[in-house]
Amino acid sequence: MLELCRELPKIELHAHLNGCVRDSTLLELAKLLGATDVEDVILKKGRSLKECFQLFDLYHILTTDHAILTRITQEVIEDFASENVVYLELRTTPKKNEAKGMTKRSYMEAVIDGLRAIDTVEVAFLPAANSENLIGSLPNDITHNETQRKKIFVRLLLSIDRRETTAAAMETVNLALEMKDMGVVGIDLSGNPEVGEWQTFLPALQHAKEKGLPVTLHCGEVPNNKEIHSMLDFYPQRIGHACYLEEEHWKKLKASKIPVEICLTSNYRTERISTIKEHHFADLYNANHPVSLCTDDVGLFSTDLTKEYDLAASTFGFNKEEVFQLSRNVIKFVFADDDVKRTLAAIYDAAEKRFMP
Numbered sequence: 001m002l003e004l005c006r007e008l009p010k011i012e013l014h015a016h017l018n019g020c021v022r023d024s025t026l027l028e029l030a031k032l033l034g035a036t037d038v039e040d041v042i043l044k045k046g047r048s049l050k051e052c053f054q055l056f057d058l059y060h061i062l063t064t065d066h067a068i069l070t071r072i073t074q075e076v077i078e079d080f081a082s083e084n085v086v087y088l089e090l091r092t093t094p095k096k097n098e099a100k101g102m103t104k105r106s107y108m109e110a111v112i113d114g115l116r117a118i119d120t121v122e123v124a125f126l127p128a129a130n131s132e133n134l135i136g137s138l139p140n141d142i143t144h145n146e147t148q149r150k151k152i153f154v155r156l157l158l159s160i161d162r163r164e165t166t167a168a169a170m171e172t173v174n175l176a177l178e179m180k181d182m183g184v185v186g187i188d189l190s191g192n193p194e195v196g197e198w199q200t201f202l203p204a205l206q207h208a209k210e211k212g213l214p215v216t217l218h219c220g221e222v223p224n225n226k227e228i229h230s231m232l233d234f235y236p237q238r239i240g241h242a243c244y245l246e247e248e249h250w251k252k253l254k255a256s257k258i259p260v261e262i263c264l265t266s267n268y269r270t271e272r273i274s275t276i277k278e279h280h281f282a283d284l285y286n287a288n289h290p291v292s293l294c295t296d297d298v299g300l301f302s303t304d305l306t307k308e309y310d311l312a313a314s315t316f317g318f319n320k321e322e323v324f325q326l327s328r329n330v331i332k333f334v335f336a337d338d339d340v341k342r343t344l345a346a347i348y349d350a351a352e353k354r355f356m357p
């Protein structure tokens with residue numbers, strides 16, 4: 001099944017740029033900064049939720065630099081493309097860093113430079129009107145000929161960190177609106193769930209909503225009934241995690257049909273669940289609720305989307321058809337436009353003939 005899951009076209013909707021950096025790159029960057037004592041920390045496997053956010057502070061010291069951002073973006077996209085991810089919504093938190101002359105905008109420009117710099121795989125990241133004609137060329141010649149370059153659609157989500165103020169969150173939303181023609185398709189709220197108040201972010205999220213910019217929220221990664229209630233009331237386009245919903249909110253979620261980004265390994269490694277088998281994915285899947293399997297942080301949790309599909313298949317006993325359908329269903333929940341969705345549908349149609357002849 002692992003090989004089949006690797007071959008399967010896949011759609012990744014929940015991946016944080018800095019959580020997906022290769023270990024080898026982090027170690028190299030740490031060495032350059034003379035921080036050789038961090039090797040054990042980077043390579044350690046167990047990760048409590050608290051440890052994750054400590055690690056992100058370390059990662060950000062290593063990566064918040066224009067040239068490095070360009071490099072890691074490039075590597076992360078190459079890694080997703082190499083395992084047949086055909087559409088990636090990559091999220092990242094635009095950061096200011098005065099010492100580096102970095103603004104939120106220049107941070108994002110460095111990320112976009114990374115998208116442009118890739119030549120080992122073919123990347124389509126601009127909306128149709130601006131595309132360099134890649135979209136038209138995508139569906140017909142998607143093959144698994146190893147000599148051909150892999151092709152991947154990439155779109156960006158700008159994350160608001162829960163440590164940010166209302167004004168900083170608003171700046172991120174405005175930046176996302178300004179960068180819509182550069183492949184930015186939405187807003188994410190993430191960061192340490194123990195930090196910050198929903199009311200702080202609400203004005204910026206409301207602004208995004210009024211401007212028609214889709215929003216996805218990290219929701220219920222820790223128990224917080226009041227916040228979960230407000231988040232579901234906000235009615236975002238998608239949510240991530242949904243680990244700690246009480247009965248009332250579980251019902252509300254199911255009635256709402258808000259798609260849930262499922263991060264099995266992430267939730268297991270951060271001890272949100274004690275076994276994969278008891279993950280709420282099973283309940284949502286059986287209720288026909290819209291779900292998409294995601295990695296969250298490929299590097300941090302030593303996973304990839306292939307492993308997430310394989311893990312779901314082996315834990316919940318899915319056959320080939322079910323795995324294929326699980327992946328294909330995700331087309332409906334992407335934030336990109338209908339042209340992209342049609343192209344993705346064509347990619348899956350072509351793949352279906354190979355998978356289920």
Ligand SMILES: CNc1ncnc2c1ncn2[C@@H]1O[C@H](COP(=O)(O)O)[C@@H](O)[C@H]1O
Nearest residue numbers: 016017018019052056092093159190191192
């Ligand atoms: C494990 N569960 C999680 N829960 C909440 N937020 C998370 C996260 N994993 C990652 N992030 C968010 O993504 C940032 C790193 O990528 P970027 O610097 O934005 O590229 C983290 O600092 C955190 O804000």
Ligand SMILES: [Zn+2]
Nearest residue numbers: 016190240296
């Ligand atoms: Zn996340």
